[in-house]
Amino acid sequence: MPPAPPCPCCSGLRYRECCAPFHRGEAEPPDAERLMRSRYAAFAQREPTYLWKTLHPSHPDRARPEDVVVRELRAFAQAHQFPKLVVMDRQAPDAQGTAQVLFFAKVFEKGKERSFVERSDFRHDGTGWRYLSGDTLMLRELTVPPESLTLANFPK
Secondary structure, three states, rough: OOOOOEOOOOOOOEEEHHHHHHHHHOOOOOOHHHHHHHHHHHHHOHHHHHHHHHEOOOOOHHHOOOHHHHHHHHHHHHHHHEEEEEEEEOOOOOOOEEEEEEEEEEEEOOOOOOOOOOOEEEEOOOOEEEEEEEEEEHHHHHOOOHHHHHOOOOOO
16 A cells, blocks of 8 residues: 655645645644645645635635635636645734734646745634635745745735
8 A cells, every 4th residue: 555645735744644634624723824734735635615614704705605716716726736835934823813824835837837925814713723814925026035034024
């Protein structure tokens, strides 16, 4: 029997021990970073329903019909490859309960680089951590190596 595949979130763990329990609804990510990692893995594993579920109720897409958003997320995931994720910085929840994670996502579409850096905001909704919003810079927009960025020096 072949070894279990590594998790696409690049944690170093096997998928079945890392993000799979979140995707199957057996557990909630314990913090914002794990939620962000599980969302990246959900794109890689083509799990659009999980991506919908982990949107914060205040996220603009939650005002749209679920089936439409899930269909768009599925199409995006199927059209892209997600080979690498690097978490560069994180911040615990502030006084308003918003936690931040800065990450570099390696993404390709039909062989073309679509990689980006994002500073994401997350909030707990009473059930689990949820994606609230993000500021994204495409790799081509950066004037420094992506790994050199921190939450403090993120340009937006």
